[in-house]
Amino acid sequence: MNHAEIQARLLHQDKIWIDIEGRERRLEDMDVHHRANITALLHRRANTLQHLCYLDDPLLLVAAQQVAERDYSSDPNEWLDSTPLLRRLAEMDSRGFVARVGTKVRAKAYRMTH
Numbered sequence: 001m002n003h004a005e006i007q008a009r010l011l012h013q014d015k016i017w018i019d020i021e022g023r024e025r026r027l028e029d030m031d032v033h034h035r036a037n038i039t040a041l042l043h044r045r046a047n048t049l050q051h052l053c054y055l056d057d058p059l060l061l062v063a064a065q066q067v068a069e070r071d072y073s074s075d076p077n078e079w080l081d082s083t084p085l086l087r088r089l090a091e092m093d094s095r096g097f098v099a100r101v102g103t104k105v106r107a108k109a110y111r112m113t114h
Contacts (some may be wrong), residue, residue: 039090047076050079
């Protein structure tokens, strides 16, 4: 299994990330910059990840679209944002943010306020 396939499988959960070297890390143990980099990486690969997730079972995509009442096939980034992993990353980093411009993603600086 290649890393893109591992990433596709990770989208359906919201607790861990597995890096390119196969190390499992809890999202809570990562700093905001690391999580923003993961979000950016996944958005750069949104088309591939969507394809991998539904390649074997296209009915999953149809079911997801019916539940959300949206057609995700035209915007893989929108679909990606709806996955448990991306929803959790966004929730964890609500004080920071990641801005998507077209299909490019850039992480914005996170500012700590105390």
